[in-house]
Structure formats: C-alpha cells, structure tokens
Amino acid sequence: MNGNWLRVSPDQLEQARADLNWAYELAMTERDGDSERWAGTDKAWNALDFLLDRLGFEIPLVLGAESFVEFPDVEPDSEEMFDFLENLEDDWGYGPPSYLTPAQVATAASQLAALTEDDLIRGVDPQELKRADVYPGPWESPDELVWAAHYLPDVRNFFAAAARDGDAVICWLD
Template structure:
C-alpha cells in the first residue's frame, strides 16, 4: 500500500470532480512518466500521517481533506463497503481518491516549510506507532522512523511547488 499525490490545476480539479476516469488516466500517465506532477511516499504514508498529526497538522495532507465520492454510511470493512468500492469506475487502489484544495495545499506548504526531519521524529517512541497500528507495522526495526522522515524534504518541495502554482493535489493509496 503506497501513498500518492498528483498536482492538478484548479480547472483540472473541476474536471476531476465530474470525471474521475479522466483524472485516473492523468495520474497514471504522470506516475508512469515520473512527472514532477506526481510523487509518492511509498509505504511510509501512514507513518508520515501519524507523525504530522502528532505535531498538530490540521491539514490531512497524506489522505486529503475533500472527497470526490460520497462513501456509504457502512462499516469500513463491511461487505457493503467492498461492494461499493468494487463498483467504482476506476481502480485507484484502496478506495476512491480525495483531494486538497489550492488553499489547503498552500496552508500545508506553509506548515511544512519550517519542519525538519528531526522535528518530525523527535521524542517519538516507535511503540506509539505500534500501539496505533500504523502501517506497515515494523516500527521496532532500527531506522524505521528515519525512513519515514527521509521523505520530508521531497514532500516539502512538492507542496511548495504546488502552492506556488496555485495547484490542488489529488491523494490516493494504491
């Protein structure tokens, strides 16, 4: 399970709201071309989300704040949810994508601007992540927190560039 982000213009975001199939093709092309419009945090997505939340980040930059699809009001692991996800038009991976608006991207970029790798993991006990069942669940291994933190410079750059251009970001797990 890997975390992904795709930069889109406000116009592209509007189109994606009504045509997720089109957005999926853009996302896959950007990923296949290793375009600067796409980046990923691989399996570190949940650890990064946990650590940013722990620091009080208000913008859920890993999973997105806005939904393209209204999910049914059922248990996440229920048969009804699996049926719903299976019937989505495109296979984004683990559920439909979500997004951050240009304003949310700018706010996240501002918060990330001064955050260091050391800030991200300072004082963190790996058992906190184990107790919270943070994926991938290998936090007792030496270097796992540093592995998550090493993504921070690229995340900071990606969000800064997105904010500078006034872009939104589509977020998904695959």
C-alpha cells in the first residue's frame, strides 16, 4: 500500500470532479512518466500521517481533506459500505481518491516549510506507532522512524511547488 499525490491545476481539478476516470488516466500517465507533478511516499504514508497529526498538523495532506465521492450514510465497516466501494467505476487502489484545494495546499506548504526531519520524529517512541497499528510496522527501532522521516524533504518540495503554482493535489493509496 503506497501513498500518492498528483498536482493538478484548478481547471484539472474541476475536470477530475466531473470524471474520475479521466483523472485516473492522468494520474497513471504522470506517475508512469515519473513527472514532477506526481509524488509518492511508498509505504511510509501512514507513518507520515501519524507523525504530522501528532504534531498538530492542520491539513490531512496524506489522505486529503475533500472527497470526490459522496459516501452513503452507513457504518464504515458495514456490508453496504463494502458493496458501495466495490461498485465504484474507477480503480484507484484502496478506495476513491480525495483532494486538497489550492488554499489547503498553500496552508500545508507553509506548515511544512519550517518542519525538519528531526522535528517530525523528536520525542517519538516507536512503540507509539506500534500501539496505534500504523502501517507498515513493525516499528521496533528508531531507525524505522528515520526511514519514514526521510520522505519529508521531497514532501516539502512537492507541496511548495504545488502552492507556488496554485495547484490542488489529488491524494490516493494504491
């Protein structure tokens, strides 16, 4: 399971909101072409989400804040929800994508600008991630925290570029 981001212009975001299949094709083209408009966090997505949340980070940059899909009003782990997710037309991996608006991207970039790898993991006990069942685990040593934190410079650069260009960001797991 890997975390992914795709920078899109506001016009492309509107097109994606109207046609997620089009957005999926764009995402795969950019990812397969190793475009600077795509970035990934490999398996560290959940650890980054946990560590940023632990610091009080306001924007859920790993999983996105806005949904492309209106979910039914049912229990998250219910058979109805599994049926709903199974019937989605697109193949984004682990559920439909979400996104961050250009304003949310700018806020995230601003917060990330001052954050260092040391800030991200300072005072963190690997057992916190283990107790929280953070993917991928097993979180037995501080070296595993360093591995998760080493993605931060690329994340910071990606969001700075997106904010500079006024882009939105599509977020998904595959």
